[in-house]
Amino acid sequence: MFERLALVGIGLIGSSIALNAKAHRLARHVAITTRRQSTLDRAAELGLGDSYHMEAADAVRGADLVILCVPVGSSGAVTAEFADALSPGAIVSDVGSVKGSVIAQMRPHLPPGVHFVPAHPLAGTEHSGPDAGFEALFRNRWCILTPVEPIDEAAVAKLRAFWEACGSNVEVMTPEHHDLVLAIVSHVPHLIAYNIVGTAADLETVTQSEVVKFSASGFRDFTRIAASDPTMWRDVFLHNREAVLEMLGRFSEDLASLQRAIRWGDGEALFDLFTRTRAIRRGVIEAGQDTAKPDFGRGTGDPAPGAG
Amino acid sequence: MFERLALVGIGLIGSSIALNAKAHRLARHVAITTRRQSTLDRAAELGLGDSYHMEAADAVRGADLVILCVPVGSSGAVTAEFADALSPGAIVSDVGSVKGSVIAQMRPHLPPGVHFVPAHPLAGTEHSGPDAGFEALFRNRWCILTPVEPIDEAAVAKLRAFWEACGSNVEVMTPEHHDLVLAIVSHVPHLIAYNIVGTAADLETVTQSEVVKFSASGFRDFTRIAASDPTMWRDVFLHNREAVLEMLGRFSEDLASLQRAIRWGDGEALFDLFTRTRAIRRGVIEAGQDTAKPDFGRGTGDPAPGAG
Numbered sequence: 001m002f003e004r005l006a007l008v009g010i011g012l013i014g015s016s017i018a019l020n021a022k023a024h025r026l027a028r029h030v031a032i033t034t035r036r037q038s039t040l041d042r043a044a045e046l047g048l049g050d051s052y053h054m055e056a057a058d059a060v061r062g063a064d065l066v067i068l069c070v071p072v073g074s075s076g077a078v079t080a081e082f083a084d085a086l087s088p089g090a091i092v093s094d095v096g097s098v099k100g101s102v103i104a105q106m107r108p109h110l111p112p113g114v115h116f117v118p119a120h121p122l123a124g125t126e127h128s129g130p131d132a133g134f135e136a137l138f139r140n141r142w143c144i145l146t147p148v149e150p151i152d153e154a155a156v157a158k159l160r161a162f163w164e165a166c167g168s169n170v171e172v173m174t175p176e177h178h179d180l181v182l183a184i185v186s187h188v189p190h191l192i193a194y195n196i197v198g199t200a201a202d203l204e205t206v207t208q209s210e211v212v213k214f215s216a217s218g219f220r221d222f223t224r225i226a227a228s229d230p231t232m233w234r235d236v237f238l239h240n241r242e243a244v245l246e247m248l249g250r251f252s253e254d255l256a257s258l259q260r261a262i263r264w265g266d267g268e269a270l271f272d273l274f275t276r277t278r279a280i281r282r283g284v285i286e287a288g289q290d291t292a293k294p295d296f297g298r299g300t301g302d303p304a305p306g307a308g
Numbered sequence: 309m310f311e312r313l314a315l316v317g318i319g320l321i322g323s324s325i326a327l328n329a330k331a332h333r334l335a336r337h338v339a340i341t342t343r344r345q346s347t348l349d350r351a352a353e354l355g356l357g358d359s360y361h362m363e364a365a366d367a368v369r370g371a372d373l374v375i376l377c378v379p380v381g382s383s384g385a386v387t388a389e390f391a392d393a394l395s396p397g398a399i400v401s402d403v404g405s406v407k408g409s410v411i412a413q414m415r416p417h418l419p420p421g422v423h424f425v426p427a428h429p430l431a432g433t434e435h436s437g438p439d440a441g442f443e444a445l446f447r448n449r450w451c452i453l454t455p456v457e458p459i460d461e462a463a464v465a466k467l468r469a470f471w472e473a474c475g476s477n478v479e480v481m482t483p484e485h486h487d488l489v490l491a492i493v494s495h496v497p498h499l500i501a502y503n504i505v506g507t508a509a510d511l512e513t514v515t516q517s518e519v520v521k522f523s524a525s526g527f528r529d530f531t532r533i534a535a536s537d538p539t540m541w542r543d544v545f546l547h548n549r550e551a552v553l554e555m556l557g558r559f560s561e562d563l564a565s566l567q568r569a570i571r572w573g574d575g576e577a578l579f580d581l582f583t584r585t586r587a588i589r590r591g592v593i594e595a596g597q598d599t600a601k602p603d604f605g606r607g608t609g610d611p612a613p614g615a616g
Contacts, residue, residue: 073575122525125602126589132602142522181518184508186525191566192500193526197585199555199562200492210489212591214450217430217494218501220598221529227589230582237570237578247507248567252560254507258499259556262545267381270545274538277505281434281535283520290528294433294440296604 001162002027006063008056008078010034010043011229012124013095014069015133018048020166023135033059033082043130057085065162067119068094068106073235076105088113091155095121097182097232099146099175101239107148115155120144120178121168122186128229139167140288146175183243187236188251191244193225194233309470310335314371316364316386318342318351319537320432321403322377323441326356328474331443341367341390351438365393373470375427376402376414381543384413396421399463403429405490405540407454407483409547415456423463428452428486429476430494436537447475448596454483491551495544496559499552501533502541 005027007014014032021027032049033056034040044052053059060066060082070078075096086092092114096102099118110116123141125132143163147156160170173181200211200219215223237244261269285292313335315322322340329335340357341364342348352360361367368374368390378386383404394400400422404410407426418424431449433440451471455464468478481489508519508527523531545552569577593600 122522127602141524181514181522182525184511184514185519185522185527189504189526189530192504192563194582194585195563195566196497196500196559197588198581199559201584201588202562203492203555203558206485206489206492208588208591211493212588212595212597214430214489214493215592215595215597216449217490218497218533219493220592221533222497223585223589223592224598224604225526225529226582226585228582228586230579230586233582234575234578238573238575241570241573244570245567247511248563248570250511251504251507252563252567254510255500255503255556255560258503259553259560262549262552262556265546265549267542267546270542271538273506274502274534274536274541276509277502277531277534278536278538280505280509280516280520281531283516284523284528284531287520287523289520289523290532291606294435296532296606298599298604 001025001158001165002065004029004031004063004065006031006033006059006066007049007069008033008059008066008082009069010039010048010130011069012128012132012137013121014067015043015046015048015130016123016135016137017067017069017095017166018043019133019135020138022048024165026162026165027065031059031063039130046130048130048133056082060090061085062087064090065159066090066092068092068096071232071235072096072098072102072239075102076109079106079109083109083111086111086114089115091115091117091159093117093119093159095119097186097236098240099178103146103148103175115152116148117152117155117159118146118148118175119159119163120146120182121163121166123168124228126224126227128232136167138163141168143168143170144178145170145172146178147172148175179240179243180246183240183247187240187244188247190225190228190233191237191248192251193222196222197226309333309466309473310373312337312339312371312373314339314341314368314374315357315377316341316367316374316390317377318347318356318438319377320436320440320445321429322375323351323354323356323438324431324443324445325375325377325403325441325474326351327441327443328446330356332473334470334473335373339367339371347438354438356438356441364390368398369393370395372398373467374398374400376400376404379540379543380404380406380410380547383410384417387414387417391417391419394419394422398422399467400424401427401467403427405494405544406548407486411454411456411483423460424456425460425463425467426454426456426483427467427471428454428490429471429474431476432536434532434535436540444475446471449476451476451478452486453478453480454486455480456483487548487551488555491548491555495548495552496555498533498536498541499545499556500559501530504530505534
């Protein structure tokens with residue numbers, strides 16, 4: 001499909017792309033570059049690519065597809081390092097969880113003649129690094145493309161085919177809309193998970209060991225999300241600031257109203273909300289976005305999460 | 309172990325107890341009572357007990373163990389219905405997610421000579437009703453006993469043995485401490501899950517179908533928790549009000565501080581928190597409270613939750 005794929009950054013997403021490129025023969029040559037020597041060595045040990053480079057420019061030279069797989073806050077600086085080495089006609093993409101900021105950071109560095117098609121595979125786990133990657137990561141998952149002017153339809157189609165070959169379903173939307181959607185389906189959920197885990201750790205009346213011991217009652221689901229990569233997520237919040245603050249404002253407003261319902265014993269308000277939210281879960285399952293098995297099918301020998 | 313076990317209420321927890329009583333021969337006779345005829349009929353169809361009663365008093369008469377398995381808000385009224393029929397020396401227990409309120413509701417109705425040992429198995433799924441029960445529900449899960457004065461040690465030991473036979477690990481604590489611990493490990497996590505699902509449903513800028521479609525990026529974990537039984541959870545919040553409001557106040561305070569860090573670009577504060585929370589996840593896994601598999605081991609064909 002491509003002659004030379006350059007992966008700039010080789011964490012969970014980069015390594016999973018590399019495994020797909022190999023498994024589905026999506027590129028004749030996979031060139032890998034990353035900032036840290038130890039990570040690059042590990043990628044080589046794992047046999048993720050065909051060549052390994054400490055200089056990003058060496059990896060992208062001659063590449064017809066370049067995918068940036070770094071924390072979104074580094075997008076601009078890293079692009080500046082390799083932009084001069086890009087070949088005319090190359091497709092430049094990324095995998096960042098924020099699109100507006102990444103586009104603003106990358107675009108000024110890109111020479112004319114390359115096709116910039118930002119992308120975001122909605123996939124990941126709480127693990128990170130080149131060892132965390134696996135081929136099935138993108139299977140049945142959405143990948144959102146947010147092409148920017150001037151749009152080259154052939155380049156968009158080629159990148160779409162690449163992600164489809166990785167098993168993804170591809171959707172196209174504007175960067176602005178992407179950032180709003182992700183703020184509510186991903187960024188704010190992660191933020192409140194991080195927050196409650198922090199709140200629990202800081203209590204004096206309940207010890208941290210009690211919190212851990214009894215975590216299966218609900219809390220442990222939040223700890224999984226709150227174990228996601230700190231650098232990546234710091235950058236997400238700083239770079240999708242407006243949308244996150246907007247959604248967070250609504251969340252807090254709604255929570256204050258729920259708090260008031262509890263304080264004043266308004267059981268009807270609580271019951272109404274809890275019935276509405278149950279219906280949304282059914283929608284998620286009907287849309288094939290989660291398993292209907294109780295407790296995510298975590299299994300019976302495993303501890304199961306809590307009724308109360 | 310017991311001559312006659314009376315289960316008052318036969319939802320997820322009641323039916324799971326019934327299945328354990330049968331599998332492990334914990335009672336010679338299991339008497340089941342519940343308010344709704346259709347639920348009682350379903351319990352009989354499933355063969356959960358040995359006798360079925362529309363009157364709670366008929367079920368508890370002659371029982372040496374009575375376990376109340378109803379939403380915590382009904383504890384007092386339901387106890388009043390059967391209290392006069394209790395046999396001297398019977399152990400009366402419950403499975404409520406709140407202990408202070410349940411004790412205050414039940415105790416005034418109990419005749420002298422019965423042993424009241426409140427209990428709370430920390431187990432459940434997002435499903436409810438007599439069909440949702442399964443034998444392994446309590447296996448490797450905590451069951452907290454909160455004995456009240458006058459404490460009969462023999463009765464406590466017998467109830468402990470009952471729960472251990474169901475596969476649980478048993479812990480004893482005061483009702484007050486139980487309610488604080490559960491507020492942070494369970495009640496507030498459920499409340500914020502309900503809340504964010506409600507917030508997402510009410511947006512104008514992002515449609516509900518988009519929220520559902522892209523939910524695998526983190527949001528869907530919250531929808532599972534927010535699919536828990538509405539009646540049960542309404543009662544939990546109304547009956548553990550003080551502890552929930554206290555923990556919620558801290559959560560909101562911490563969230564406001566996180567919001568401020570995002571607004572002012574304080575990446576260091578975010579990174580520090582996200583690193584601390586990651587360590588707590590490791591503690592949860594080391595304590596055997598969750599699987600270390602990425603994404604709860606939801607499996608690869610299934611959609612996996614999100615990196616951004």
